[in-house]
Amino acid sequence: MTAQSVKWFWYASPQTFYPVAGVIARWCGAAAAVLCAAGLYIGLFVAPTDAQQGEAYRIIFIHVPAAWMSMFIYVVMAFWAAIGLAFNTRLSHMMASALAPTGALFTFIALWTGSFWGKPTWGTWWVWDARLTSELILLFLYFGFMALQAAIDDRRRAERAGALLAIVGVVNVPIIYYSVQWWNTLHQGASVSLTRAPSMAATMLTGMLVMALAFWMYSIAVTLLRVRCLILENR
Amino acid sequence: MGGYGLYVWGAYGVTFLLIGVEIALLVNRSRKCSETKT
Numbered sequence: 001m002t003a004q005s006v007k008w009f010w011y012a013s014p015q016t017f018y019p020v021a022g023v024i025a026r027w028c029g030a031a032a033a034v035l036c037a038a039g040l041y042i043g044l045f046v047a048p049t050d051a052q053q054g055e056a057y058r059i060i061f062i063h064v065p066a067a068w069m070s071m072f073i074y075v076v077m078a079f080w081a082a083i084g085l086a087f088n089t090r091l092s093h094m095m096a097s098a099l100a101p102t103g104a105l106f107t108f109i110a111l112w113t114g115s116f117w118g119k120p121t122w123g124t125w126w127v128w129d130a131r132l133t134s135e136l137i138l139l140f141l142y143f144g145f146m147a148l149q150a151a152i153d154d155r156r157r158a159e160r161a162g163a164l165l166a167i168v169g170v171v172n173v174p175i176i177y178y179s180v181q182w183w184n185t186l187h188q189g190a191s192v193s194l195t196r197a198p199s200m201a202a203t204m205l206t207g208m209l210v211m212a213l214a215f216w217m218y219s220i221a222v223t224l225l226r227v228r229c230l231i232l233e234n235r
Numbered sequence: 236m237g238g239y240g241l242y243v244w245g246a247y248g249v250t251f252l253l254i255g256v257e258i259a260l261l262v263n264r265s266r267k268c269s270e271t272k273t
Binding site: 055058059062066101102108109112113116119120218222225233 | 238239253264268
């Protein structure tokens, strides 16, 4: 299959991307619902009680996937912003704009659920350690991106200003990820890594990965629905 | 939930409430866009 046969640039046009986005959004939305049901079943009914944290640990089935999504969405948002800035493609800027609210939502969920996990396990709702503080900065970056775009009347200038902020802010993502290694934090280190075996039971890991996949599908569905709105609004 | 119900359901409840709000806002926005542009 050659690059020519896939017609990547054909779909860069908002008009041709609009119907495709609708179809992908519907399939991803359905997949998200099924995966979420499966993930919740595994997380709440199949996974065993944790020996140290008791039932409170079940918050990880939404906390960890939400935290992953908060970082991943920001990187994807910065990627589309950079593409939009480099090639001046409207659809790229729309993708970046459409990702921001969902990224902010998952960042807030990560902070909220982390707080509800921290209280019974650490004895406090909040602590200004590197992981929590850098995640909070990520939330402010999302808010800043959306506020900046909304504050500038000229759409092209708003998109370029937002893109610059998104690209500069991406430096915060590795800081969040490596904060538990670089600094002495109350937040525990990564339980799941690509380079070593996971430090949790297989059913716990399965539930968490299924929920992560559900959040991933959900993010694609709502982002594409939002892009469709932006295409119609900017027509 | 072994005495942790407030924390577990507080986390899950707010998560799915917010996701529900996002979906409702998005469906409403899509409907308005479609009505305006057709």
